[in-house]
Amino acid sequence: MPQSMRSPPSSQAARRTGNIALQVALVVIVGGIAYAAIHNAAQNLAEAHIASGFGFWNNTAGFDISQTLIDYSASTSTFGRAFWVGLLNTLLVSGIGIVIATVLGFAVGIARLSRNWLVSHLAGGYVELIRNVPLLLQLLFWYNSVLRALPLVRGSVSLPGGGLLNNRGLFLPRPEFSPGFEYVLVALLLGIAASIVLRLWARRRQDRTGEPMRIFWIAFGLIVVMPAVAFVATGAPLSFSFPTTGRFNVMGGVEILPEFAALLLALSIYTAAFIAEVVRAGILAVPHGQTEAAQALGLRPSTALRYVIVPQAMRVIVPPLTSQYLNLIKNSSLAVAIGYPDLVQVFAGSVLNLTGQAVEVVAITMAVYLFISLVTSLLMNLYGYAIAAEER
Amino acid sequence: MAATAERNYLRTAPAERLPSPAERAGMFGWLRENLFSSRGDIALTLICILFIVWAVPPLLRFFLLDAAWSGNDREACLASPQLPEPGACWAFVRVWFSYFVYGFYPLFERWRVDLFFVALAVGIGWLAWLSAPRRDLGAVYFFIVLPALSCALLSGAPRLGLIDIPTALWGGVLVTIVVATVGIVASLPLGILLALARRSELPVVKFIAVTFIEFVRGVPLITVLFMASVMLPLFVPERLSPDKLLRALIGVALFASAYMAEVVRGGLAAIPRGQYEAAQALGLPYWRMMALVILPQALRVTLPNIVNTFIGLFKDTTLVFIVGIFDFLRTIEAARADPRWATPVTSVTGYAFAALFYFICCYGMSRYARNVETRLARAHRR
Structure with a gap:
């Protein structure tokens, strides 16, 4: 709201007073509505005998949920x-x-x-x-x-x-892992890390010498072939149910x-x-x-x-x-x-x-x-x- | 002399017309350029054609050729020896049609709903037609006369001889249109006020507007509707407790006004400082400057965005379904559970009908918004 700055001082002062009055009025109205709402809510809740507060958080839930990513049971969970x-x-x-x-x-x-x-x-x-x-x-x-x-x-x-x-x-x-599978995971993680380092090095080299370097096949070998070899070497420690x-x-x-x-x-x-x-x-x-x-x-x-x-x-x-x-x-x-x-x-x-x-x-x-x-x-x-x- | 004669060349007849480049001429040229320009292009085109051949004929068969158009119960839509895979059950939509439009609105009072639809159409036409005469009167009609008129028409005014009809009997398209209309009628003025407040230099005014807008835009409409339907009755004295539809309307209006405020703010920001x-x-003074100079321009610039917000609002009206109000979608859900029409194709037909209704409304509005946009762009270029 670009207000003009060049009006005479008396009108400016009047405007400032008006602005403050407007804001005070607004605070009073909003506060009044909030107060009335809370007051009514407290009264209505008291009449309905509902205790307010977050005490319910630790009560036993007692209902089932069809999909749970963490442990949950109707009889014991809150x-x-x-x-x-x-x-x-x-x-x-x-x-x-x-x-x-x-x-x-x-x-x-x-x-x-x-x-x-x-x-x-x-x-x-x-x-x-x-x-x-x-x-x-x-x-x-x-x-x-x-x-x-x-x-x-x-x-x-x-x-x-x-x-x-x-x-x-x-x-x-459902995949079921038997012992030995962790070596495959380690190989995969190593491959990804090595590829990132290689890419950084290739970038830097290109910045220095201007020579581009294709790292796709090397990265492919590191990320796909290496874990695959580990998988076969450890005796295919994965089955499906x-x-x-x-x-x-x-x-x-x-x-x-x-x-x-x-x-x-x-x-x-x-x-x-x-x-x-x-x-x-x-x-x-x-x-x-x-x-x-x-x-x-x-x-x-x-x-x-x-x-x-x-x-x-x-x-x-x-x-x-x-x-x-x-x-x-x-x-x-x-x-x-x-x-x-x-x-x-x-x-x-x-x-x-x-x-x-x-x-x-x-x-x-x-x-x-x-x-x-x-x-x-x-x-x-x-x-x-x-x-x-x-x-x- | 001879040399100049050779150099001065005067054409006496028009040059032979060159053939247009072979690739672009005619239907084949168009095909070659748009569908078969390279090997990859040909492959893509073939995949698309295969997709169309796979998808379109079954859809046509289901919705048109094999569909049952008349009948009084499920017999018409069940599989028969002649038709082992029955198509859409349009007979179901036909029988339930008046329920989809009016809900349980009493049969002999339905002319009131029709009158409301007409009055609304007049208002929308007046405002949407950019060169209509006296659009200022149109705004007064839409934002003041129409709400009062509709309220009296739909819920009743015993003094005028219109009996009271509780909102629990309203349903179908009527409720969808009422929710959407209340949304726009309430949200535009509220949104303008909020947008002005957000651009205000007064810290308290600005703070309240920003808090409200960001709060409402940060939460899903469902939670706002839950709040309106569960918490609102707690916040007012018991004797004033509003009815179910009114509560949802308040929720929708507040929700829509926060989104409208941001759209209007965008329009305000587009007005050059020189105008202020x-x-x-x-x-x-401030209010006359806004009403006479700034807002008319800002609203005109942002009209396409207002319409787009309204499309969103129109689609969102389906959510009142979740707090138990019989809007159009809810009537479809209720009707498709009717055991007299229990067939494998009933649900699909009901949903297809609903989709058609929403698509026509929303697509129509988005075309309108696009037209206004091109028109505005043309006006700006001049």
């Missing part, structure tokens, strides 16, 4: 434990969803810019269709019409590689809940459409002169893409990309509609219903999402500073 |  289970489930589905959405989104975004008419129009159709249909509808479709409509356990679809697919979920072979169908249920293997699969599919497909638009806008934001200049310098198209176009496009892409990631995390709360045990379903659903402590539970749930958002925007700002420093 | 200074030089 509400606090249930909170962590829910939070981890939220983070799990968001984390995997972000990876899939990014890969799919970049592929679709680049396909939309393809010179091939069919490819670009198919990608465009995908983006328009997915972006204009509510996520909740897509989620219900995947869950009710696709995954729940799969055959029963007895008629499970066998997947190549030993997996099973039915309306109880997706069952994959394959899922088998019983009469009503599946034994063995790793179980992936249909709720998890539906949520993951819906979130990644939906967010990928938005990421595709972000990527397209980012690439289009790099002026065409940059491509031409790179060609004039004699760079090959792939080199130009890697060293000229992509770094500049990333600068435009990263901020909106982060906000899409945040949207994905926030949207994962739609889990409650299909019963995937995420933070909202477990905590703002089951725990709230069992304890009746609406204020505390909703406040904690909101605080978690708020914390994730604030941390992300903090990191975003740091990235912004880092980029600004690089610019001349 | 010119308005001040004319001696306009």
Whole structure:
């Protein structure tokens, strides 16, 4: 609000008084509303005989959760434990969803810019269709019409590689490690470390002498061949336990809940459409002169893409990309509609219903999402500073 | 002399027309350039064609050719010897159609809902048509007359002879449209106020606005709806406790206004400083400067973004489903569980119908936003 500085002193003083009065009034109004709300809440809670406070955190939960990444049992675990289970489930589905959405989104975004008419129009159709249909509808479709409509356990679809697919979920072979496998892991880690060192050395050498060095095959040998040799030498210390169908249920293997699969599919497909638009806008934001200049310098198209176009496009892409990631995390709360045990379903659903402590539970749930958002925007700002420093 | 005659060359007839480059001419040229320009390109095209051949005919068969268009119960949509794999069950949508639109709104009062739809369409048309006459009156109509009129029409005004209809009976498209409309009618003025507050020099005003906006934008809509539906009744005296729909409306309005505030702020930032200074030089006080000079320009610039926010809001209205309100999606969910229509294709048909509805609305709005954008870009270039 650019206020004029040249008005006569008396009117300036009057304005200052007015401004202070306005702010005081605002504080009084907001404070008054807050006070009335708290007063009413205390009264209503007292009438309903609900004790406020966070004492419920250590009480026994007494309800089951269908997917737990940490030890949890209905009879012994506390509400606090249930909170962590829910939070981890939220983070799990968001984390995997972000990876899939990014890969799919970049592929679709680049396909939309393809010179091939069919490819670009198919990608465009995908983006328009997915972006204009509510996520909740897509989620219900995947869950009710696709995954729940799969055959029963007895008629499970066998997947190549030993997996099973039915309306109880997706069952994959579970890897079982025997002693000796740690040598394979050590070989793999050593290979990765050696490749990084090699790459740094090759970079430095190129800076000094100008001679490029192709390290792809050496890195391939270090990361793939070396662990493979270790694997054979230690006598193949890895076996799989394959899922088998019983009469009503599946034994063995790793179980992936249909709720998890539906949520993951819906979130990644939906967010990928938005990421595709972000990527397209980012690439289009790099002026065409940059491509031409790179060609004039004699760079090959792939080199130009890697060293000229992509770094500049990333600068435009990263901020909106982060906000899409945040949207994905926030949207994962739609889990409650299909019963995937995420933070909202477990905590703002089951725990709230069992304890009746609406204020505390909703406040904690909101605080978690708020914390994730604030941390992300903090990191975003740091990235912004880092980029600004690089610019001349 | 002879030499100059040789050098001066005067064309007496038009030159032969050169053939256009073979590659670009005609349909084949277009095909070669856009589909078959290189070996990789040919491979991509073939993959796409295979995909289309694989995906499109079954979809056509399912939704059109093999679909059941009429019938009164599930018999019409079950597999039969003539049709071992039945298509979509449009008969189901036909039978349930009025439920999808009105919910349980009493049959003889549904003209009120229709009238509301017409009144809303007039308001939207008035505001969306950029060269409509008296758009200022249109704004007054949309933001003041329409809410009062709709409230009286839909929930009832005994003094006017309209009987009360509790919101528990509302449902379907009606609720979806009401939630979306309340969202936009409330969020635009609130969002403008918040945006102005956020750009204010007064620290307290700015602090309150920033806190509210960042808080709401940092949490999912579901938690805001939970807050509105579980916590709001605690915060007000018991006799004032609002009904379920109203609580959700308050949640949606607050949520949307935080997003609208950021959009309006973007518009305000796009107005050059000279405009503020010119308005001040004319001696306009703050509110008149904003109302007469800054906001008309800022809102016009940011209209495409406002429409895009509204598309998001329109899709988000489906979330009221989770706090137990019968919006359009919820009526679909309720209808598809009806045992009289229990067939393997009922759910898919219901979801396809819902998707079609949302797609037409949202795609229409995004086309409108794009048109406004090109129009604005043209106006700027001049």
